[in-house]
Amino acid sequence: MTGAYGPRPRKEDARFIRGQGTFVDDIAVPGMLHGAILRSPLAHARIVSLDVTAALAHPAVVAVLTGDDLAERGMAWMPTVFGDVQAVLATDKVRFQGQEVAFVVATDRYTARDALELIAVDYEPLPPLIDALTALDPGAPVVREDLPGGNRIFDWSAGDKAATDAAFAAADVVVGCDMIYPRSHPAPLETCGAIAEYEAVGGRLTLTVTSQAPHAHRTMYAAITGLPEHKIRIVSPDLGGGFGAKVPVYPGYLCAIAASMATGRPVKWVEDRSENLMSTTFARDYHMHGEIAATADGEILALRARVLADHGAFNAAAQPSKFPAGFFHIFTGSYQTRAAYCEVTGVFTNKAPGGVAYSCSFRITEAVYLVERLTDMLARELGMDPAELRMRNLLRPEQFPYTTPAGWEYDSGDYPRALRLALDMAGYDELRREQAERRARGEYMGIGLSFFTEGVGAGPRSQMDILGLAMSDGADLRVHPTGKAVLAISVQTQGQGHETTFAQLVANELGISPDDVDVVHGDTDRTPFGLGTYGSRSTPVSGAAAVVAATRVRDRARVVAAAMLEVAADDLEWLDGKWRVRGDPDLGFGIAEIARAAHSTLELPAGVEGHLDASAVYNPPNLTFPFGAYICVTDVDPGTGEVRVRRFIAVDDCGVRINPMIVEGQVHRGLADGIGIALMQSIVFDETGNCLSGSLMDYLLPTSLECPSPELGETVTPSPHHPVGAKGIGESATVGSPAAVVNSVVDALAPFGVVHADMPLTPGNVWRAIQGRPVRTDLSLG
């Protein structure tokens, strides 16, 4: 390994700082039309009639598509990423406010919007199902008559129920709580959009689209449109954030495709912010009951959880198909437990579809929140310090690889070291002293801990797939005659810096500069197949593929170098970025010299091909399990309920860090997510299903005034099975930080007897908690 890792300015920044990024809406294609979607104002209603005559008569309107028009093309419904179906344009009834009803295509974006007003829809309102807790009640409105199961989507469980019940029965202490992980939205700054270009003569479709998973999307579009897959090209240009929101296929994309087929012209569709918040994938929405059992001296014995999962009107959760509750059953967290059992029931409601998004690592954030809240409650019940309780129960380094009660095999970890570092960085004992002094003065300061274990890098092909596609990723590496390399990858950056990190991965294996490696991504015609970027899987899966490809190139280079030096390949060793003759290290060649020779007339041994290229498809043997210890210090004003985050200490262990600057940036982002999710971001509905969070005036994102300067620490415990020991980092802080914030606020409110308060901890919700009058935070029930 030759030192290409380390902090390094990003290659992609040159265009972004000049305003020369290329986002979907930056692209204009000659002859392009603009589409706009008519959406349902009601959460649940039958469509009695739909009249587009006046819209079609508008001189600048080129086409109007309805569900019936799409039905003629077999495109009125599409498969979701979780194997359900979703209406592209409603044909029978609307099932959530904001659902797609008609698509107008006009010569400019303003006119397309104008013409929406000319469409007349007669709705027969139906009783809406808004509160997930009532979804399975007899007589509840049925969201999906097209399915046999009523509003129940699935019942799923993991762990050993009998052993868990026995452990609870024998425990000295049992603490339990109902808690809501509210519906949230990833809200990337760039909304979703697409430009569809269907070329009828060649039968080719090019879709330029906000996609985190271009190859998986191509396969889905082939299934939906009936076009052969080799005639479909998906281009995902620069993405203005994604965070999981750009994994699913959305109706707007299909509308643009159908409209391009219908008009023979390119069609652009870009959603506005309200459409983004109201219709594209939400996150979380878990109603959880958790219990923890322990001995009187604080040994955790068992965990139990019962969850009601609100999936909205269609089951579009983007997660591996064998895991309807994602990886929630990692909910024993970082602790030794003898037994654990969880059961999850998924239900339909009259809300937008989704559920798995927003850097959640397939529901691990819900699991971490549950176990970390319960751990704090247990500490309170036992009168123990929460740091001491955690330290007592954390897994020990010598226990790895560790198999959890629900069946996960954690690859590596040194948890006590990470927690000790976080406590030292925080000055924990001093903070507790300060807290006591402030409490004596009537000031409410909170200190909240969370310790999380993530599982990222899905995943092993025997266990993990999406729509039957195994979650492997490919990498193609070509070294040109001058030693400059191009790496094509199947994953797609949304800001994570793949062009830089992947160049470093390859450069490190080949002994060349990262400047000499270009990374190609986001174009299915130019990159190998793979499942895309989400669940922090780029480095664990595609990064591994890149390293394997680079290793293959290096192995081929060895044979070429042997021919150049007229020695046996076995006589060469890779040292300081060159293949050198053993015992005579001055005699050797680097990749650039070998590449020239590999493309030259040099005679190669029989069976050895020229050039210097290699491909790889990586099938991860297991997930990687990053972990971390977080401490959040807050100050709460009991008069207003306002929470100020004073400090955030975050120790992360993501194994080997390829570009520590980028890693830290990922952590910064996730900590801001945690503050936003815990304190302000939630998608709220009224009792008729109106989305009350449909703009950034109502769906509050944290600004520079809410986010503190984070204090970051690191430990490095390499993954034993990843080729370079790396683990994913993209979601760790989003997964780990909400629990630290809530634990901190609840800690601050301890003098009021508050043991739990549901997110978002807005001033109003905090104030109600102080008054002992908490309310449902996910609904506004007037």
Added chain:
Amino acid sequence: MKITVTVNGTDYSRVVEPRLLLIHFLRDELRLTGSHWGCDTSNCGACVVWLDETPVKSCTVLAVMADGRRVTTIEGLPRNGALDPVQEAFAACHGLQCGFCTPGMIMTARWLLDQNPDPSTEEIREAISGQVCRCTGYENIVRSVRWAAKHDGRAGDRAGGDGA
């Protein structure tokens, strides 16, 4: 309506609808796509440009309101081909990830440094508090502006400039 707007030092005359937003005038009419649209409600600031010398959210300014005035966008920030120190700073300090908020952040940061060549962390946070970044948690944006303040040879020389 016919309007003439001086954008990055060049005069552009166009006939536009009175309702056309400045952000769409810049992006769709002039094809200056560095400034982005991110919300509808003046919350996110991805669309920040300068109207004369003042940062504005161009999703909340009508193109006709810019008639006869000067607009400066991210594309107009480099001078004589050289990047503004603020642009260099964002790359040097990892002040961006997806890059979508970056042009607006850079325009506000440049304005701040023109007003206040040595802003404190609190002043920087206040200045960008009307703009949203979903990637950085703002920390590295603050560091970028501090870096730019240290490396800024241009502070003060923009007042009354042509914005080109």
